[in-house]
Amino acid sequence: MIQYSLKCSRDHTFDSWFQSAAAYDKLASAGMVTCVVCGDAQVDKAIMTPRVRPARNAQTTELQSKQVDVATPPADIEKVLADLRRKVEENSDYVGKDFAKEARKIHLGDAPERAIYGEAKPDEAKALIEDGVPVSPLPFLPTRKTN
Structure with missing residues (x-):
């Protein structure tokens, strides 16, 4: 496995793992490596710093103590997603697992006609897209009521 720092044509930077350098080249040439922020397919390798394991007896340096946890999104991204969720929930109807059926009925x-959101299986979403039904995935899961 190899990790590359990548950069799209819109200057978004992100990291991704690949099975090998050849696997990255194959996926990139097929247009299958896309930006995680904007979906741009014009992605290139960015300049990377090598990962060198410190000596066993080395003390923690100031740089090491300031590492950022990339698994935890910054608070402003969480706020944007929370605002998006609120707007979607306020301005559209939740149709649950009947999303594909309801979207197709509205399209036909x-x-x-109204704004809806819900859940669809990957094959249902693919069929909607192939049939020209305008759908888009949301970057969050709908809130389900358990009782």
Whole structure:
């Protein structure tokens, strides 16, 4: 496995793991490496610093103590996602697992046109897209009521 720092044509930077350098080259040439921020397919390797393991007896340096946990998104991203969730929930109807069926009915004119959100299996979403139904995945899971 190899980790690359990547950069899209819109200057978004992100990291990704690949099975090998050849695997990255194959995926990139097929247009299958896309920016995690904007979806841009024009992605190149960015300049990387090598990972060198410190000596066993080395003390923690100031740089090491200031490492950022990339698994935890910054607070401003969480705020943007929370605002997006609120707007979606306030301005559209939750149709649950009937999303694909309801979206298709709206597209065909068999149901009144309105904004909806819900859940669909990957094959259902793919079929909607292939049939020209305008759908888009949301960057969060719907809140389910358990009782």
